Amino acid sequence: MNVTAIKELLYKMADDLLIIGHRNSEWTGLGPILEEDIAFSSMAQDKIGQAGALFEILHELGEGDPDTVAFMRDANKMHCSQFVELPNGEYDFSIMRHFLFDHADQLRFEMLANSSFEPLAQVAKKIKGELKYHVFHANTWLVKLGNGSEESKARMQTALNESWNYALGMFEAGDFEKELQSENIFEGEEALKTRWMANITPFIEKANLKIPDTKSWEPILGGRKGYHTEYLQQLVEEMGEVFRLDPTAQW
Amino acid sequence: MITEKEIWTALEVVKDPEIPTLSMVDMGIITKVEVRGESNVYVEMTPTFTGCPALKMMENMVADRLKEIGIETIEVKTTFDTPWNSNKLTERGLLCLKKHGLAPPPKHEGEITMELLEHCICPHCGSINTEMKTPFGPTLCRSMHYCHDCLQAFEQFKPVV
Numbered sequence: 111m112n113v114t115a116i117k118e119l120l121y122k123m124a125d126d127l128l129i130i131g132h133r134n135s136e137w138t139g140l141g142p143i144l145e146e147d148i149a150f151s152s153m154a155q156d157k158i159g160q161a162g163a164l165f166e167i168l169h170e171l172g173e174g175d176p177d178t179v180a181f182m183r184d185a186n187k188m189h190c191s192q193f194v195e196l197p198n199g200e201y202d203f204s205i206m207r208h209f210l211f212d213h214a215d216q217l218r219f220e221m222l223a224n225s226s227f228e229p230l231a232q233v234a235k236k237i238k239g240e241l242k243y244h245v246f247h248a249n250t251w252l253v254k255l256g257n258g259s260e261e262s263k264a265r266m267q268t269a270l271n272e273s274w275n276y277a278l279g280m281f282e283a284g285d286f287e288k289e290l291q292s293e294n295i296f297e298g299e300e301a302l303k304t305r306w307m308a309n310i311t312p313f314i315e316k317a318n319l320k321i322p323d324t325k326s327w328e329p330i331l332g333g334r335k336g337y338h339t340e341y342l343q344q345l346v347e348e349m350g351e352v353f354r355l356d357p358t359a360q361w
Numbered sequence: 362m363i364t365e366k367e368i369w370t371a372l373e374v375v376k377d378p379e380i381p382t383l384s385m386v387d388m389g390i391i392t393k394v395e396v397r398g399e400s401n402v403y404v405e406m407t408p409t410f411t412g413c414p415a416l417k418m419m420e421n422m423v424a425d426r427l428k429e430i431g432i433e434t435i436e437v438k439t440t441f442d443t444p445w446n447s448n449k450l451t452e453r454g455l456l457c458l459k460k461h462g463l464a465p466p467p468k469h470e471g472e473i474t475m476e477l478l479e480h481c482i483c484p485h486c487g488s489i490n491t492e493m494k495t496p497f498g499p500t501l502c503r504s505m506h507y508c509h510d511c512l513q514a515f516e517q518f519k520p521v522v
Contacts, residue, residue: 145494145495145497145505148495148497148498148499149495149496149497151497152497152498152501153497155412155414155501156410156411156412156501157412158412159410159411159412159413159414160411160412162411162412163411163441229441232440232441232442232444233411233441235441235444236408236411236441236444236445237411238522239444239446239473239521239522240410240411240412240501240521242473242521242522243496243497243504243519246475246478246496247495247496247497
């Protein structure tokens with residue numbers, strides 16, 4: 111097994127979940143209706159728990175203690191895509207990102223449920239079932255808001271346009287795509303992107319929204335390699351603020 | 362020497378911290394019991410949801426129960442070797458949920474569909490004239506529903522694959 115390749119894969123997945131989980135938690139107490147407040151809070155809890163399970167596998171592969179790894183790194187040591195670190199903005203953007211990210215993540219875990227790297231396959235089997243609910247939630251709101259008032263339609267289309275190149279950046283190739291494929295660990299980002307397009311397109315059509323013209327597609331890359339927007343460092347500092355006060359404290 | 366069967370029986374009194382009518386054994390989250398020697402027991406658990414915050418507490422509750430019956434060397438470990446899904450709830454577990462006012466999860470065939478979620482049987486009146494309000498409830502494992510016949514809100518223990 112190519113441990114370096116596995117670690118790279120695990121880090122980017124864990125960081126995506128940790129950061130989107132944190133962003134989801136920012137809706138706690140602020141959701142537009144109580145049910146939505148609970149939904150984003152529940153998804154935050156799921157995602158941070160799922161990140162924890164992946165950090166645990168990394169720990170077993172010789173990386174640091176999960177809490178320390180999660181809370182003590184600076185932004186340039188993180189491998190999340192830039193998409194997940196963007197501020198929540200308004201509800202339209204949050205729902206759109208939720209839709210585009212969760213479809214990709216659920217497919218990623220479905221693919222990994224067949225991974226030859228057994229510890230990851232086991233966790234993936236569990237997580238893909240949990241993410242079902244996240245995807246249901248996203249689909250419901252995408253279709254509802256896309257077919258709602260003139261304002262909600264316009265807002266969802268703008269959110270889709272603004273999200274699109276960031277969303278494509280989720281599929282930034284890693285350094286070990288070939289190794290992961292040849293060892294049947296993961297089919298790779300390109301295969302994932304193809305499945306993702308096939309999955310999201312019918313829902314976008316049902317929501318009467320339009321995927322931006324292919325001519326304007328320019329994936330925003332760099333996140334997987336540690337290049338981030340200004341928002342990530344702020345987020346990381348806030349997220350780890352209490353932990354950093356006393357990293358040895360017992361909770 | 363204590364048998365594995367006796368350990369399983371002893372663990373039946375350890376209840377879910379959120380649902381006091383339901384034991385962890387009936388919930389299906391205790392996946393392995395091994396007697397490793399004289400007064401030496403190993404237990405494996407698996408979470409209902411990866412992010413379940415009660416996990417550490419439940420591990421401790423299992424260990425405390427084993428101490429109570431006189432086991433000296435105890436190891437409780439959480440693994441994903443046999444991941445939980447809602448079909449793992451025992452028949453008695455399903456009844457316990459109902460007694461607590463929660464709709465039990467319907468058996469699934471490895472796939473969760475919107476239809477399966479919508480047609481939830483009301484735990485109060487048995488009607489299927491119900492509607493899912495949101496798949497996210499007060500804990501990760503519950504969704505929220507409304508019954509159009511008895512006009513009451515209720516929660517379901519979610520089906521999970």
